[in-house]
Amino acid sequence: MTNTIHIDAGSGYDVLIGRDLLAQVGERTRRALPKTARIAVFTDTTVQPLYGDAVERSLREAGFETCCFVFPAGERSKNLATVGRFLDFMSEHRLTRRDAVLVLGGGVAGDMGGFAASIYLRGIPFVQVPTTLLAAVDSSVGGKTGVDTAYGKNLTGTFWQPSLVVCDTGTFDSLGVDQVLDGTAEIIKTAAIRDADLFERLEAGALKADPEAVIARCVEIKGEVVASDEKESGLRRILNFGHTLGHAIELKKDYGISHGRAVAIGMLLVTAATRKNGWTESGIYERLLSLISSSGFAVETDVPLEDLCEAARSDKKSEGDSIHIIYLQTIGSCADRTVRFDALYDFLKSE
Ligand SMILES: NC(=O)c1ccc[n+]([C@@H]2O[C@H](COP(=O)([O-])OP(=O)(O)OC[C@H]3O[C@@H](n4cnc5c(N)ncnc54)[C@H](O)[C@@H]3O)[C@@H](O)[C@H]2O)c1
Structure with missing residues (x-):
C-alpha cells in the first residue's frame, strides 16, 4: 500500500511512501512534471550502485532522457565545490528550464541537489527520492536546501520545495x-x-511493525509545521x-x-x-x-x-x-x- 501525504508548501507536492516504489518513480514523476524532457539524477557513490539503475530505467520508461552525476558519499562532499561541478554537468548536458533534477540518496544528496536545482537557471524543479530513514522523515520534506562551508554546517542555502517525493522504504534494508x-x-x-x-x-x-504508517505520520507532521512557517521564522523552530x-x-x-x-x-x-x-x-x-x-x-x-x-x-x-x-x-x-x-x-x- 502506498501512503500519500500532500504538503502545502511551495506550489504543493505529494510525498509517496511505500515499499517497492522505485520502479514507479518514472511514471509518478511524469504525472508531477508532465512537460519535463530531461532529468539529471544526482546521487552518491554508495547509493548509485544500489538503486541508480532502477531509478534511471524507470525514468526512461516514462519517456525521460536521463544523465547521472555521482559524488563521493558523505558529509564531506556537501560543499559549494560539489554543487559547482554539478551545475557545470547540467550545463554540459544542456539542461534547460523545462528539465529537472532528481535527487537519489540521503540528506546530503537531498540538500545539495535541491540547492543546485534552486540556483541552476535561477531555479528548475526537483524530485526527491530519499534512501535514508532520516531523509524520509525529515530532510526530503520542507524545502531547506544547502551546503556546509568552512565556517560550519548548512551555512549557505535556499528554501526550494520539491515537486514530488517518492520514498521506497525497501531502500532502508541496506542501511547500517x-x-x-x-x-x-x-x-x-x-x-x-x-x-x-x-x-x-x-x-x-510501531516502527518495526508498520514503518510506512510511522513515516507517513512524521511526514504529515513535518508538512503541517512547514506549511505554517515555510521560512523558519517561528513554529518551525520546534x-x-x-x-x-x-x-x-x-x-x-x-x-x-x-x-x-x-x-x-x-x-x-x-x-x-x-x-x-x-x-x-x-x-x-x-x-x-x-x-x-x-x-x-x-x-x-x-x-x-x-x-x-x-x-x-x-x-x-x-x-x-x-x-x-x-x-x-x-x-x-x-x-x-x-x-x-x-x-x-x-x-x-x-x-
Ligand atoms: N534539509 C533539511 O531539512 C535537513 C534536515 C535534517 C538533516 N539534513 C541534512 O541531512 C544530512 C544527513 O542526512 P543523511 O543521514 O541521510 O546523510 P547521507 O546522505 O550522507 O547518508 C548517510 C550515508 O548513508 C549512505 N546511504 C544512503 N542511502 C543508503 C541506503 N539506502 N543504503 C545504504 N547506504 C545508504 C550514504 O551514501 C551516506 O554514506 C546532513 O547533511 C544534514 O544537515 C537536512
Missing part, C-alpha cells in the same frame, strides 16, 4: 545501524513534540527539540558520534532540565528515557556539561546572549522559551 538510529531519533522527536498517539504507538513497537544540545555533543565529540545518537541524548538532557525546573509534567522524562533506550540509543554522554554549554553558544539558532530551549510540556505538546547563556549551566545541571 547508526543510519537507522539517525532517522529513529527524528521520529521519536516528532512524536514527542506533536503527537501523543504516535508516541504511544512507538512505545508499542523541530529543533534536542538538537541544540545534540549539535553541541557532536561538536565536542569532533563528529565521532552519529547525529541521531547525539540528538537522543540532547532530548534527554533538555527534558531532565525542564522537569527539574518545573516546565515539564512529571513522568514525561521517564517515558522518553524508556523509549529512547529501548530503541537502541545510549542515554548519556561523557562530554562535561561546561563544554556543552560553551558549544551551545556557537549554535546558529542562538540569539544574542540567549538560547532557545524547545521543551516538552507533556508528550505531544512542546513550547519554546529562552535561557540566558550565563544561566544555562545551572539550568541544565542535574539536581
Whole structure:
C-alpha cells in the first residue's frame, strides 16, 4: 500500500511512501512534471550502485532522457565545490528550464541537489527520492536546501520545495545501524513534540511493525509545521527539540558520534532540565528515557556539561546572549522559551 501525504508548501507536492516504489518513480514523476524532457539524477557513490539503475530505467520508461552525476558519499562532499561541478554537468548536458533534477540518496544528496536545482537557471524543479530513514522523515520534506562551508554546517542555502517525493522504504534494508538510529531519533522527536498517539504507538513497537504508517505520520507532521512557517521564522523552530544540545555533543565529540545518537541524548538532557525546573509534567522524562533506550540509543554522554554549554553558544539558532530551549510540556505538546547563556549551566545541571 502506498501512503500519500500532500504538503502545502511551495506550489504543493505529494510525498509517496511505500515499499517497492522505485520502479514507479518514472511514471509518478511524469504525472508531477508532465512537460519535463530531461532529468539529471544526482546521487552518491554508495547509493548509485544500489538503486541508480532502477531509478534511471524507470525514468526512461516514462519517456525521460536521463544523465547521472555521482559524488563521493558523505558529509564531506556537501560543499559549494560539489554543487559547482554539478551545475557545470547540467550545463554540459544542456539542461534547460523545462528539465529537472532528481535527487537519489540521503540528506546530503537531498540538500545539495535541491540547492543546485534552486540556483541552476535561477531555479528548475526537483524530485526527491530519499534512501535514508532520516531523509524520509525529515530532510526530503520542507524545502531547506544547502551546503556546509568552512565556517560550519548548512551555512549557505535556499528554501526550494520539491515537486514530488517518492520514498521506497525497501531502500532502508541496506542501511547500517547508526543510519537507522539517525532517522529513529527524528521520529521519536516528532512524536514527542506533536503527537501523543504516535508516541504511544512507538512505545508499542510501531516502527518495526508498520514503518510506512510511522513515516507517513512524521511526514504529515513535518508538512503541517512547514506549511505554517515555510521560512523558519517561528513554529518551525520546534523541530529543533534536542538538537541544540545534540549539535553541541557532536561538536565536542569532533563528529565521532552519529547525529541521531547525539540528538537522543540532547532530548534527554533538555527534558531532565525542564522537569527539574518545573516546565515539564512529571513522568514525561521517564517515558522518553524508556523509549529512547529501548530503541537502541545510549542515554548519556561523557562530554562535561561546561563544554556543552560553551558549544551551545556557537549554535546558529542562538540569539544574542540567549538560547532557545524547545521543551516538552507533556508528550505531544512542546513550547519554546529562552535561557540566558550565563544561566544555562545551572539550568541544565542535574539536581
Ligand atoms: N534539509 C533539511 O531539512 C535537513 C534536515 C535534517 C538533516 N539534513 C541534512 O541531512 C544530512 C544527513 O542526512 P543523511 O543521514 O541521510 O546523510 P547521507 O546522505 O550522507 O547518508 C548517510 C550515508 O548513508 C549512505 N546511504 C544512503 N542511502 C543508503 C541506503 N539506502 N543504503 C545504504 N547506504 C545508504 C550514504 O551514501 C551516506 O554514506 C546532513 O547533511 C544534514 O544537515 C537536512
